[in-house]
Amino acid sequence: MDEQSVWLFGYGSVIYRPSFEFVESRPATLRGFARRFSQRSDDHRGTPSLPGRVVTLVAREGASVRGIAYRFDAAQAEATFVALDHRERAGYERSAVEIELDHGALASAYVYIAPRGNAWDAGDERDEDIAATILRAHGPSGSNVEYLLRLADALRSLGDRDPHVFALEAAVLAAR
Numbered sequence: 001m002d003e004q005s006v007w008l009f010g011y012g013s014v015i016y017r018p019s020f021e022f023v024e025s026r027p028a029t030l031r032g033f034a035r036r037f038s039q040r041s042d043d044h045r046g047t048p049s050l051p052g053r054v055v056t057l058v059a060r061e062g063a064s065v066r067g068i069a070y071r072f073d074a075a076q077a078e079a080t081f082v083a084l085d086h087r088e089r090a091g092y093e094r095s096a097v098e099i100e101l102d103h104g105a106l107a108s109a110y111v112y113i114a115p116r117g118n119a120w121d122a123g124d125e126r127d128e129d130i131a132a133t134i135l136r137a138h139g140p141s142g143s144n145v146e147y148l149l150r151l152a153d154a155l156r157s158l159g160d161r162d163p164h165v166f167a168l169e170a171a172v173l174a175a176r
């Protein structure tokens with residue numbers, strides 16, 4: 001890893017659909033956060049009249065999130081972040097964190113987090129209410145069900161057991 005490398009930690013759709021060029025990718029863990037479907041999506045997986053629900057990260061002591069870390073060279077990183085800043089403009093902010101790459105190394109990385117209280121924050125909804133919204137919502141990027149099921153599949157491939165995501169997957173599959 002050279003001085004010019006920049007990492008991005010992906011924990012949502014970026015895991016299964018990165019939509020950017022990168023030098024390498026590695027499974028990784030971010031400690032102190034949990035993944036939650038608590039962000040309204042009125043531009044990707046829903047509409048202003050029926051916003052879907054997509055993931056963000058919430059700070060939680062003792063929790064950890066599995067994801068994929070993508071490494072860029074500096075020029076690639078700049079172009080990628082300009083594009084992602086635009087794509088994720090509905091409440092997400094880019095923050096610097098420390099991640100653990102699988103096989104041990106620590107790395108500084110950027111991560112997109114929509115903080116509590118942002119204009120698209122859906123707050124602490126019950127899983128059954130989130131699942132009911134996901135079942136109905138569709139947006140320009142596809143159905144909210146597809147977003148959830150692809151994320152759950154990607155996490156299974158990573159060997160992750162995120163209880164919130166898998167509870168929502170079970171609820172949605174049972175209702176279809």
Ligand code: BEZ
Nearest residue numbers: 010011012013014088112
């Ligand atoms: C991600 O998949 O890491 C991601 C989630 C929300 C906004 C940007 C990226």
